Amino acid sequence: MKEIVAVNDRRRSKRDRSATEAALVRADDHVAMGWSNFQSVIDWGTVPDWFGAVGSVGSVLFVYVGLRREIRARRADEQRARASHARLVSAVVEKRGSSIVRVVISNESDAPVLDVSVMPKLTWHTIGQPDVAVSGTARFVPRIHGRSSHEVFIDLGAEHRLETADQVAVELTFTDHDGNRWRRDGAGQPQDA
Known part of the structure; x- marks a missing residue:
């Protein structure tokens, strides 16, 4: 029975050592990368979606502004053409x-x-x-x-x-x-x- 206890203690201490070492390695990696606890909580998987949404909204606004400018220019051209007789x-x-x-x-x-x-x-x-x-x-x-x-x-x-x-x-x-x-x-x- 002493042998079984000794084997279990060795297994337990080996497991504890490997878990402790893995935690230390992870902690060292986070510190080396400049990550804080707050940053490790954020789901970074949605960040590309955020950028995609902002880019989509920005492109729609860009097209809208360009379209309005073109409509105003055409209306001004039409007004000038209509007024060509009146200017005379x-x-x-x-x-x-x-x-x-x-x-x-x-x-x-x-x-x-x-x-x-x-x-x-x-x-x-x-x-x-x-x-x-x-x-x-x-x-x-x-x-x-x-x-x-x-x-x-x-x-x-x-x-x-x-x-x-x-x-x-x-x-x-x-x-x-x-x-x-x-x-x-x-x-x-x-x-x-």
């Missing part, structure tokens, strides 16, 4: 006397413009005062043919005496040959009306 319609203003304004509306395109409304805008400046703007009475021209101009005289009335420092501009509103309605303030670019 302009007005020149000339003061005549103390309350009369002569407006010459030119249509340099090949197509006619319809339902032209001419609204004079008078702006004057008084020293020490803010600028004052007044709109006159609108005049209507039913049609201006292509490559032609039309002359309109507008009486601003007795209450608006034109001085040399006064500025007069016009707001044109018209319909082009495609049925688009446009508004153009002075020498500015045409805008959808």
Whole structure:
């Protein structure tokens, strides 16, 4: 019986020694790799999935931003193409006397413009005062043919005496040959009306 106990003790001590040595080797490996107890608790098997998810979301956002930019560029190109005819319609203003304004509306395109409304805008400046703007009475021209101009005289009335420092501009509103309605303030670019 003493022999059986001695054999069991040797087996037990051999097992304890190998388990202790394996634990020490594992501990040395973790310390050598800079791992802490916290890091050994994390399931590192899901980290590639995290990176994959972030990459997928990032690529979807990249495509979305690029698509929006392309849509805006196409809309701007379409607007420029639509406004190509409207850019060829302009007005020149000339003061005549103390309350009369002569407006010459030119249509340099090949197509006619319809339902032209001419609204004079008078702006004057008084020293020490803010600028004052007044709109006159609108005049209507039913049609201006292509490559032609039309002359309109507008009486601003007795209450608006034109001085040399006064500025007069016009707001044109018209319909082009495609049925688009446009508004153009002075020498500015045409805008959808």
